[in-house]
Amino acid sequence: MMKWSQPNAEVFVPDGAECGVALKRTRTMIVAAHQDDAEFMGFPLIRDAYAQGGSALGVVIVTNGAGSPRAGVYEKFTDEQMQAVRREEQRTAARLGKYSFLAQLQFPSSVTRTMTNSLVTDEIAWVLEQVQPEVVMTHNVVDRHATHIATALRTIAAIRKLPKEKRPKQFLGAEIWRGLDWLPDSLKVRLDAGGHDSLAAALMGCFDSQIVGGKRYDTATFGRRHANATYDQSHAVDTMEQVVFAMDMTELVQNDALSVDDFVERVLVEFGGELRGALKRIRN
Helix, strand or coil, rough: CCCCCCCCCEECCCCCHHHHHHHCCCCCEEECCCCCCCHHCCCCHHHHHCCCCCEEEEEEEEEECCCCCCCCCHCCCCCHHHHHHHHHHHHHHHHCCCCCCCCCEECCCCCCCCCCHHHHHHHHHHHHHHHCCCCCEEEECCCCCHHHHHHHHHHHHHHHCHHHHHCCEEEEECCCCCCCCCCCCCEEHHHHHHCCCHHHHHHHCCCCCHHHHCCCHHHHHHHHHHHHHHCCCCCCCCCCCCCEEEEEEEHHHCCCCHHHHHHHHHHHHHHHHHHHHHHHHHHC
């Protein structure tokens, strides 16, 4: 078992299975920066695993929640108290969603963003080595939140530590602090998020400290999913009620020579080409 570097770091197994068993049975993994990120961005993966009876999806939360905004009953909570609340909120979501395991690494956000510190990457890599998931989701590399971007970079670096035969077959970067409706179709993955609104609402509702804290992430997330479905195709009827967009970042974990900067540049060049092409077609 890994000796975690941070106080209160843990692997929590909701159904009480032995930790090694829980890690080995997992097929899909979400690596998220904060408590609640997995539920807001990764519901299609959670729903699919839940529908199969649970115990197929594992979640890794990198940071400790100390910097969370707070209002209402949480307004006077210390950082230590807030960390405890957020840890338990995430455990509640893991129980409700029937996760195979929940690893909370408990790093400060500042450490997560300090790329010269290898501990975050090493601990994510250890979990990946044990699980060897077929699909991994994390934040996309053009997210607006610095800790989200850092978590994505850490996850890429961690996967690249694995032999290629142990790496995920699909690697997705989901949307939170920047929508991905603009992505070129060649890199856009559409994930069906509809059909289980009660489960989605219950999972998001676990994070009372954030919603009471002045951010209606729950209503905003439902709104984005519905908007994605409706505005995705202008000349076709909707085929899904709710959609989560993700960036296909698989090439970044298949080709170690491809830098994230070059990958992002290619995305932007392709997007710019689509815009210029549309303008040219209209003008001609």
